[in-house]
Amino acid sequence: MVKSKIPQATAKRLPLYYRYLNNLQHQEKTRVSSKELSEAVKVDSATIRRDFSYFGALGKKGYGYNVEYLLNFFRETLDQDELTEVALIGVGNLGTAFLKYNFLKNNNTKIVKAFDTAGTKIGTEIGGVPIFHIDELEERLPGIKVVILTIPASEAEVMTERLVKIGVEGILNFTPARITVPSHVRVHHIDLAVELQALVYFLKHYPLEDKKE
Amino acid sequence: MVKSKIPQATAKRLPLYYRYLNNLQHQEKTRVSSKELSEAVKVDSATIRRDFSYFGALGKKGYGYNVEYLLNFFRETLDQDELTEVALIGVGNLGTAFLKYNFLKNNNTKIVKAFDTAGTKIGTEIGGVPIFHIDELEERLPGIKVVILTIPASEAEVMTERLVKIGVEGILNFTPARITVPSHVRVHHIDLAVELQALVYFLKHYPLEDKKE
DNA sequence: ATGGTTTTGTGAAAGTAATCACGAAAACTT
């Protein structure tokens, strides 16, 4: 396992590279340069080469990268073979959308259980995922380390404490609540309202620069 | 208007601060320190003070920040009064969730129109937002500068060209496609599959450090 | 008033990330 020398910024781009390499393979392309890759994923080519270089010399000068080799390498590095089981808490608007989609294109993450309070949903399935009552959380969650949280913000803090107690290690938090967790639990916030507002702010306050390209 | 001296990292946190200050005001709190704010929004207190300092000296030493004053200041700075009208393209799983939610808590952004190809949806409303056929895009979009894109990835590039031609300036792109736009158009990518995979990667490869706190 | 306490605002330092730019290697071309 490659030790934690890899910058976080790089780690966040790896799934992106992986997905595009997969596309290339489906198109039967055998080689790709950092320049081509750069145009496709919109990341500077030097950044891509630097990112790859943390894992060693994966390319060939004057040639580029071999798609299959690179893909195999990342498959191992990103543990694309191991399936990570994920639970979803809160089968509302957003939760339902995720269940229907279920990240099918990824072959390494899968929502396997969902929980809610609403009686009408309990016992049904969405996208093949069974929905349980939240009261069964302690009983049914153990073994699952990653949770997608799509409940009302007001419930987030209490639910988080519950999840942590059960042993959850990672939370993808879609609620606007900034939840508090012990240091061994990782939370990624995806705050859609903030994203939209930030985009609007940038449009109004940042001159439409002439970026290169 | 405060010129573009404000770091992007700061700009992205502003809506977060704003929302929390709003909460405080509803709780009738009159003052708040960077330390309190820090615990609530999970941003280092020095970072918060630095962020605020780009806008001048907004606080008082030994006291903190006056909630109402700060809120009024940011209301203007963030143009919270002006309503930005947004359109949504692609009323599928994700698009429907956004329409139902419609960022009601924000008072500065509102989805006012949606577009899709599916005959069954055209002419109906979701969350009060009328859904039009995509063929009417050129006719009905003008005036709207910001678009939320929730169509299949395969459609993204062509649709983007169309949007740019109509004059859209900002796109919140939920498709996995990395779309190409001219330099005067701003795109924010929210790639949910990547976010989930990145979280899983961090869990597996980054030791559960003892972060402070 | 006085003195201890709180908390800001910010220089300086540290940390993190992106980009430049070029030598070296390998690939193509003729």
Added chain:
DNA sequence: AAGTTTTCGTGATTACTTTCACAAAACCAT
């Protein structure tokens, strides 16, 4: 086979962001 072109890998640089740490200001209690 020699010359040209492509493209990597990376040292060095630049840019951006966070954090430390402390003087100065304002508060608060007596």
